[in-house]
Amino acid sequence: MTEVGLNYTMIKLVYPLVWLLKSSKALSSIAVRLSKLTGKSKYRIHPKHLIAYEKPWYLKDIKSNDEVLDLGCNNGQHSLRVAKRCKRITGLDQNKDQLKIAKASSKDKGIKNVTWQNHNLEKKLSLKANSFNKVLCLDVAEVNKILDGVGFKIISLKPIVYDTPWIGFFDLLGGISLKLYAKISVWKKEKVKSNLKESTGFRIVIQKIWH
Numbered sequence: 001m002t003e004v005g006l007n008y009t010m011i012k013l014v015y016p017l018v019w020l021l022k023s024s025k026a027l028s029s030i031a032v033r034l035s036k037l038t039g040k041s042k043y044r045i046h047p048k049h050l051i052a053y054e055k056p057w058y059l060k061d062i063k064s065n066d067e068v069l070d071l072g073c074n075n076g077q078h079s080l081r082v083a084k085r086c087k088r089i090t091g092l093d094q095n096k097d098q099l100k101i102a103k104a105s106s107k108d109k110g111i112k113n114v115t116w117q118n119h120n121l122e123k124k125l126s127l128k129a130n131s132f133n134k135v136l137c138l139d140v141a142e143v144n145k146i147l148d149g150v151g152f153k154i155i156s157l158k159p160i161v162y163d164t165p166w167i168g169f170f171d172l173l174g175g176i177s178l179k180l181y182a183k184i185s186v187w188k189k190e191k192v193k194s195n196l197k198e199s200t201g202f203r204i205v206i207q208k209i210w211h
């Protein structure tokens with residue numbers, strides 16, 4: 001084979017592999033399945049919910065008489081942590097499959113002060129005035145639109161996720177080894193600080209105003 005032919009064959013082989021490693025959605029969903037298949041979790045849960053590399057930042061703001069709303073709660077892993085510290089919490093998400101996992105997890109853990117609500121936040125959400133005094137909204141990319149729909153005013157947001165095309169590949173590694181994923185997560189967290197503009201996912205830094 002000539003050198004040009006060899007290079008061409010290499011490109012043909014390597015390019016699909018690079019493409020695959022960058023198909024973040026597909027790889028992330030494999031990682032979620034691997035969590036269950038490899039016995040890391042009873043349910044299909046993203047590796048990010050299975051590592052404890054630091055105490056969640058929001059717990060310090062939760063008081064025992066708080067009534068909390070977790071917007072975009074997904075499989076409820078954050079809501080369940082908060083539930084142990086507050087009076088009651090409602091986890092809300094549009095994804096029914098993830099809410100099923102949330103419900104099963106709260107049952108497994110015997111947590112009773114949590115309710116789950118299926119709702120698309122782009123539609124009007126009817127809530128009783130003063131029914132919640134704190135809102136959690138973690139890594140919900142659509143946060144601006146959503147909170148606007150619900151009737152909150154955003155005061156400040158802070159990026160929390162380092163946006164890299166390799167995210168799916170990292171997730172896949174997490175599906176294989178949580179120890180490795182914890183190390184990658186610490187590294188990604190450091191990257192957020194130095195790449196604010198390239199980061200995605202948001203947390204609300206200052207308490208929201210209900211109106």
Ligand SMILES: C[S@@+](CC[C@H](N)C(=O)[O-])C[C@H]1O[C@@H](n2cnc3c(N)ncnc32)[C@H](O)[C@@H]1O
Nearest residue numbers: 072073074093094095119120121122138139140
């Ligand atoms: C990246 S996940 C974050 C989940 C969780 N808060 C966390 O930090 O792990 C974003 C979540 O927001 C939910 N979401 C996005 N748009 C939504 C909408 N319009 N109404 C309700 N939930 C929505 C998704 O279903 C998903 O569970």
